[in-house]
Amino acid sequence: xxxxxxxxxxxxxxxxxxxxxxxxxxxxxxxxxxxxxxxxxxxxxxxxxxxxxxxxxxxxxxxxxxxxxxxxxxxxxxxxxxxxxxxxxxxxxxxxxxxxxxxxxxxxxxxxxxxxxxxxxxxxxxxxxxxxxxxxxxxxxxxxxxxxxxxxxxxxxxxxxxxxxxxxxxxxxxxxxxxxxxxxxxxxxxxxxxxxxxxxxxxxxxxxxxxxxxxxxxxxxxxxxxxxxxxxxxxxxxxxxxxxxxxxxxxxxxxxxxxxxxxxxxxxxxxxxxxxxxxxxxxxxxxxxxxxxxxxxxxxxxxxxxxxxxxxxxxxxxxxxxx
Amino acid sequence: xxxxxxxxxxxxxxxxxxxxxxxxxxxxxxxxxxxxxxxxxxxxxxxxxxxxxxxxxxxxxxxxxxxxxxxxxxxxxxxxxxxxxxxxxxxxxxxxxxxxxxxxxxxxxxxxxxxxxxxxxxxxxxxxxxxxxxxxxxxxxxxxxxxxxxxxxxxxxxxxxxxxxxxxxxxxxxxxxxxxxxxxxxxxxxxxxxxxxxxxxxxxxxxxxxxxxxxxxxxxxxxxxxxxxxxxxxxxxxxxxxxxxxxxxxxxxxxxxxxxxxxxxxxxxxxxxxxxxxxxxxxxxxxxxxxxxxxxxxxxxxxxxxxxxxxxxxxxxxxxxxx
Numbered sequence: 001x002x003x004x005x006x007x008x009x010x011x012x013x014x015x016x017x018x019x020x021x022x023x024x025x026x027x028x029x030x031x032x033x034x035x036x037x038x039x040x041x042x043x044x045x046x047x048x049x050x051x052x053x054x055x056x057x058x059x060x061x062x063x064x065x066x067x068x069x070x071x072x073x074x075x076x077x078x079x080x081x082x083x084x085x086x087x088x089x090x091x092x093x094x095x096x097x098x099x100x101x102x103x104x105x106x107x108x109x110x111x112x113x114x115x116x117x118x119x120x121x122x123x124x125x126x127x128x129x130x131x132x133x134x135x136x137x138x139x140x141x142x143x144x145x146x147x148x149x150x151x152x153x154x155x156x157x158x159x160x161x162x163x164x165x166x167x168x169x170x171x172x173x174x175x176x177x178x179x180x181x182x183x184x185x186x187x188x189x190x191x192x193x194x195x196x197x198x199x200x201x202x203x204x205x206x207x208x209x210x211x212x213x214x215x216x217x218x219x220x221x222x223x224x225x226x227x228x229x230x231x232x233x234x235x236x237x238x239x240x241x242x243x244x245x246x247x248x249x250x251x252x253x254x255x256x257x258x259x260x261x262x263x264x265x266x267x268x269x270x271x272x273x274x275x276x277x278x279x280x281x282x283x284x285x286x287x288x289x290x291x292x293x294x295x296x297x298x299x300x301x302x303x304x305x306x307x308x309x310x311x312x313x314x315x316x317x318x319x320x321x322x323x
Numbered sequence: 324x325x326x327x328x329x330x331x332x333x334x335x336x337x338x339x340x341x342x343x344x345x346x347x348x349x350x351x352x353x354x355x356x357x358x359x360x361x362x363x364x365x366x367x368x369x370x371x372x373x374x375x376x377x378x379x380x381x382x383x384x385x386x387x388x389x390x391x392x393x394x395x396x397x398x399x400x401x402x403x404x405x406x407x408x409x410x411x412x413x414x415x416x417x418x419x420x421x422x423x424x425x426x427x428x429x430x431x432x433x434x435x436x437x438x439x440x441x442x443x444x445x446x447x448x449x450x451x452x453x454x455x456x457x458x459x460x461x462x463x464x465x466x467x468x469x470x471x472x473x474x475x476x477x478x479x480x481x482x483x484x485x486x487x488x489x490x491x492x493x494x495x496x497x498x499x500x501x502x503x504x505x506x507x508x509x510x511x512x513x514x515x516x517x518x519x520x521x522x523x524x525x526x527x528x529x530x531x532x533x534x535x536x537x538x539x540x541x542x543x544x545x546x547x548x549x550x551x552x553x554x555x556x557x558x559x560x561x562x563x564x565x566x567x568x569x570x571x572x573x574x575x576x577x578x579x580x581x582x583x584x585x586x587x588x589x590x591x592x593x594x595x596x597x598x599x600x601x602x603x604x605x606x607x608x609x610x611x612x613x614x615x616x617x618x619x620x621x622x623x624x625x626x627x628x629x630x631x632x633x634x635x636x637x638x639x640x641x642x643x644x645x646x
Contacts, residue, residue, distance in 0.1 A: 081404065
């Protein structure tokens with residue numbers, strides 16, 4: 001098993017925003033260039049003429065050690081002079097763009113308008129920030145997460161930021177053009193030799209992971225892979241660490257339990273990592289379950305959870321090979 | 324004469340950047356909504372995907388009391404966090420964009436891309452800043468000042484900012500499309516009733532005023548107007564207060580004298596305002612000359628010079644009416 005692990009060390013992680021990025025950070029600490037993070041782009045939107053990719057930026061800032069930990073989003077040491085001047089000019093201020101963060105959006109918008117792909121731009125920025133892992137948008141085609149509410153559809157950022165997740169969610173869907181596809185780089189991450197496992201990070205399953213899975217071609221990549229796919233549950237003791245996961249579960253009439261998370265990913269995953277607080281739920285049938293601390297309060301937590309997840313992957317791989 | 328002045332109080336000023344904007348400020352203090360400032364757009368350029376109109380911004384910041392006086396350009400209280408982050412990302416930093424200033428560029432770019440005219444955008448921003456005067460780009464068509472040097476053509480900002488006016492100027496020309504024209508608002512400023520006079524501000528004649536005059540239709544507006552046209556010389560005692568005016572004059576083999584400025588505007592102006600330091604040059608033939616303090620070190624200077632210029636206009640108008 002150990003020699004196998006030496007050869008097969010590449011891991012693919014599917015990731016949304018803040019919570020998922022924390023685990024991606026832990027994985028990156030251990031795996032370095034053997035990690036590929038495939039990031040949700042359903043949150044992407046155009047605002048003030050700028051092309052903004054919130055989840056990609058969160059992953060870049062987190063892995064590049066530039067994420068703000070107290071605020072929970074955006075860059076550390078951020079300032080807000082641009083927003084002050086924008087407000088004075090009567091511009092829209094519901095989506096806060098920091099002075100440092102703006103550099104990312106301005107450069108990306110320029111490069112996109114010059115015809116460069118989001119993948120190429122993301123790769124270059126990650127390199128600039130000294131990130132050894134590969135960060136990939138799930139698609140270079142524009143895809144848009146739409147949140148369905150009783151009062152009609154809301155583009156993701158309108159729901160998430162402007163309306164602070166207050167509207168009741170009746171459904172979530174991904175809008176994409178007919179020719180939308182995963183990228184060659186995403187397909188290569190699954191297809192190239194040395195793959196050890198796939199991790200679904202503890203991002204919001206409905207708002208962050210489902211949009212990744214909804215990109216045409218993505219589910220097929222997961223279905224055909226021979227390596228273990230494990231998800232880390234975003235639920236701890238019936239609540240989410242951050243964000244509207246359990247609020248949405250309630251609105252969708254799903255109990256905020258590990259069983260609901262398992263059912264959501266059923267048929268796709270080989271293992272589910274749940275928190276110690278939910279030890280009583282460990283007896284899920286049809287999937288391997290790992291009980292560990294999933295709350296990531298500091299860097300040690302992130303790396304420990306990443307370590308546990310990798311061990312879990314190897315355990316599942318080992319069992320599959322057992323007679 | 325006084326009753327006439329009550330009716331005819333509207334003034335049109337042609338203006339480039341910093342030096343011209345100071346006089347425009349003085350004129351605006353006296354004339355309020357009776358002032359129309361027609362601004363050079365030959366400096367405009369696209370940078371990092373943003374549409375930047377440096378002279379319009381200088382006039383807006385100056386008249387809106389937001390201009391930085393020590394630095395001599397941009398906004399007061401400006402910060403440079405965006406530039407720091409841009410530098411970290413490997414973006415171009417030769418043109419400095421302040422965090423506050425950026426709000427202007429981002430909003431203008433979005434509005435231009437949405438099809439709004441530079442005139443409409445400029446009017447709205449000026450109103451936002453509480454500016455009673457009307458600020459107008461000379462044209463809504465893109466025009467570009469090209470600086471000719473022995474090593475080839477340079478777009479204006481490359482010459483002015485990136486290369487800090489170091490290359491030798493052999494000529495200056497305005498590039499514009501075949502259908503380029505002044506705007507309806509510019510034509511109305513000349514054509515509507517109540518015009519008292521036209522002021523050519525003490526901007527660089529070659530780099531800032533000539534591009535305004537080179538816009539098709541602009542010279543014709545000046546030629547047919549019945550009111551006095553007076554220029555305020557940017558030269559004081561053989562030097563310019565700021566910028567490369569006298570350097571360019573030398574390169575174009577023009578003595579840095581009031582006579583050279585007069586000859587430059589000959590046939591166009593009815594009067595030239597020169598500084599006390601150049602009193603010896605007051606005997607220019609073929610044009611009325613006003614000798615006064617043209618250096619504007621503070622707000623009092625700006626308003627006093629504006630007052631002198633308006634008085635000069637009225638003197639010329641009175642003489643023209645004399646038998």
